Amino acid sequence: MTDPLRILGKASSINVRKVLWTCREVGRDFAREDWGSGFRPVDTDEFRAMNPNAQVPVVQVADGYLWESNSICRFLAGEAGRVDLLPVRPLARARVEMWMDWQATELNPSWRYAFMALVRKSPAFADPDAIAGGVAGWNRQMGILDGQLAKTGAYVAGPDFTLADIVLGLSTNRWKMTPMEQPPLPAVEDWWARLCARPGFQEFGANGVP
Numbered sequence: 001m002t003d004p005l006r007i008l009g010k011a012s013s014i015n016v017r018k019v020l021w022t023c024r025e026v027g028r029d030f031a032r033e034d035w036g037s038g039f040r041p042v043d044t045d046e047f048r049a050m051n052p053n054a055q056v057p058v059v060q061v062a063d064g065y066l067w068e069s070n071s072i073c074r075f076l077a078g079e080a081g082r083v084d085l086l087p088v089r090p091l092a093r094a095r096v097e098m099w100m101d102w103q104a105t106e107l108n109p110s111w112r113y114a115f116m117a118l119v120r121k122s123p124a125f126a127d128p129d130a131i132a133g134g135v136a137g138w139n140r141q142m143g144i145l146d147g148q149l150a151k152t153g154a155y156v157a158g159p160d161f162t163l164a165d166i167v168l169g170l171s172t173n174r175w176k177m178t179p180m181e182q183p184p185l186p187a188v189e190d191w192w193a194r195l196c197a198r199p200g201f202q203e204f205g206a207n208g209v210p
Contacts, residue, residue: 002028003029004031005028005029005031005059005060005076006030006031006033006059007019007023007030007032007033007057007058007059008033008035008050008056008059008060009032009033009034009056009057009058010034010035010036010039010056011032011034012209013036013056013057014170014171014174014210015055015056015057015170016032016056016057016069017170017204017209018069018070018072018166018167018170019069019076020032021166021169021170021201021204021205022073022077022166022200023076024199024200024203024204025082025085025166025198025200026076026080026082027080028079028080035047036056042054042055042056050065051067053067055067057069057072059072059075061075070100070101070163070167073100073163073167074086074097074100074163077163084161084162085162085163085166086163092157092158095157095158095164096157096162096163097164099148099156099157099167099168100163100164100167102144103164103168103171106141106144107141107142107168107171110134110138110140110141111134111138111171111174111178112134113125113130113131113134114131114134114135114137114138114178114180115134115174115178117130117131117134118131118178118179118180119177119178119210135180135181138178138180139182139183142172142175142182142183142185142188143185145168145172145188146185146186146187146188147187148187149187149188149191150186154191154194155191155194156168161194161198169192170205172188172195173205173206173209173210174210177210178210192206
């Protein structure tokens with residue numbers, strides 16, 4: 001019997017929730033510990049020994065620790081042999097990983113200012129022009145996702161549910177829950193309904209936490 005996966009990170013973290021949802025999809029038992037803002041601090045020598053970036057999530061594995069949420073999701077799919085979530089064929093795998101990487105490098109940076117201003121209410125993110133620019137940029141990136149979903153008619157990387165849907169499902173939950181003007185994105189809405197039928201997403205994605 002495999003021991004429960006030790007996950008370090010608070011349950012409200014968007015990146016921790018990617019990992020938790022993936023665990024549910026692959027049937028992996030886990031034991032989560034509260035680390036991060038409001039809980040055990042991550043800016044310590046103890047935590048930096050596990051992740052030098054001082055960020056959650058971190059998971060404990062046989063030879064040490066893994067960090068970077070998208071990589072942890074890839075590990076979990078591979079460990080479980082779930083080639084439906086992360087294909088083995090190079091091109092099919094690249095299609096999934098392309099959208100996972102886009103989530104990390106293009107979509108995530110687009111929301112920072114608007115999210116910090118409108119949800120976190122941070123005084124450091126209070127410039128109205130910057131907020132408006134952030135909202136516009138975020139909506140523009142979501143439009144790219146809508147275009148892709150309109151092409152596939154199903155899921156992000158094609159006809160089947162994959163890890164790309166997990167990471168982008170969490171991002172879309174954040175977009176939908178941020179109090180700002182959002183354009184109609186019909187393909188995103190249809191896909192969202194499909195995601196909401198999955199118990200893991202109900203528990204860790206569309207669960208009332210942005």
